[in-house]
Amino acid sequence: MSPSPPPAPVSNDIRSLFARFGQAEDAPRYLETVRDAAAQQALLRWPLLAEVQGAAQ
Amino acid sequence: MKRVALLGAVGGAGVTTLTAHLAAALAGAARPALAFDANPDNLLRLHFAMRWDDPAGFARALARGEPWQQEAYRSPDGADLVPFGELQADAELARLAALLSGQPDWLAVQLATLDLPQHTVALFDCARLPSPFTEQVLAVADLVLLVATPDAAAYAATQRLLQRLARRPRAPQPPLYLVLNQFDAAQRLHRDLAALLRTAQQAMLAPVLVHRDASVPESLACKQTTFALAPHSQAAHDLQALATWMLARLGRKDG
Numbered sequence A: 001m002s003p004s005p006p007p008a009p010v011s012n013d014i015r016s017l018f019a020r021f022g023q024a025e026d027a028p029r030y031l032e033t034v035r036d037a038a039a040q041q042a043l044l045r046w047p048l049l050a051e052v053q054g055a056a057q
Numbered sequence B: 001m002k003r004v005a006l007l008g009a010v011g012g013a014g015v016t017t018l019t020a021h022l023a024a025a026l027a028g029a030a031r032p033a034l035a036f037d038a039n040p041d042n043l044l045r046l047h048f049a050m051r052w053d054d055p056a057g058f059a060r061a062l063a064r065g066e067p068w069q070q071e072a073y074r075s076p077d078g079a080d081l082v083p084f085g086e087l088q089a090d091a092e093l094a095r096l097a098a099l100l101s102g103q104p105d106w107l108a109v110q111l112a113t114l115d116l117p118q119h120t121v122a123l124f125d126c127a128r129l130p131s132p133f134t135e136q137v138l139a140v141a142d143l144v145l146l147v148a149t150p151d152a153a154a155y156a157a158t159q160r161l162l163q164r165l166a167r168r169p170r171a172p173q174p175p176l177y178l179v180l181n182q183f184d185a186a187q188r189l190h191r192d193l194a195a196l197l198r199t200a201q202q203a204m205l206a207p208v209l210v211h212r213d214a215s216v217p218e219s220l221a222c223k224q225t226t227f228a229l230a231p232h233s234q235a236a237h238d239l240q241a242l243a244t245w246m247l248a249r250l251g252r253k254d255g
Helices: A012-020 A024-045 A047-053 B015-028 B044-048 B058-063 B090-102 B106-112 B132-140 B152-166 B188-200 B215-221 B234-251
Strands: B002-008 B033-038 B080-082 B121-126 B143-148 B176-183
Touching (some): B002 B015, B002 B132, B033 B044, B058 B090, B106 B132, B121 B132, B121 B234, B152 B176, B152 B188
Parallel strands (some): B002 B143, B143 B176
């Protein structure tokens, strides 16, 4: 039932920044890290969501 | 014909509203659309300007042993509608449910007999599970849209429903996407839930959010769709974008 995940969209600004330092392939990972951090903060704020997510065992 | 099942894990998710507006959006783009009410609440018809006291519908015809195909309506938006219908008593609903439970392919057989324009998209407003009507739809769906509001109860119930759907015996399973409805970016909980879903369920999160917009309930109160009453509203824009994405997703060859 789960379709394969599409490639993470990366803004041109971020891609250009990483390209300038010769690390263009790291741009999606940067966004993933930012997204993961936002999700982690969300779980810390809302105990019920953390429980449902299995992060409050 | 492509078949799309819309359902929610909790009441008030906006399943009926989204079903109606996706059908209206397709019809507005000259794409044949059939909105089918598979929910005994029988509310989908109200989005299509059907009279409140009109009892007609497929379940009512079925319960009376009459051909249900004659219960279809053409809405002012140009979408075709099959209402559920008003049943006389709970016993009638129970009898119908038992009939459908005994014939799991009833809807598949019935849809095959319909003479609809090519490329019709049928959108099914499903009742919450467990429901024999929803089971019939899930057995034929090419795409499942799970509608959820950004609140903790809906989030918890949706996770439970996802597990339940994954255990269904149908193979291959149709693609399933979560659609976040009534999103308000000013609310931290909404933003956090969207962030969580983008991390934990990125692959199944529809790329279009439907924002909370007063024009949606106002449209229903005016017996119109949001496209007609507030065509430049945020919700009209979101719902149009959701319809475009849905069509693209239905056209993909990977199911």
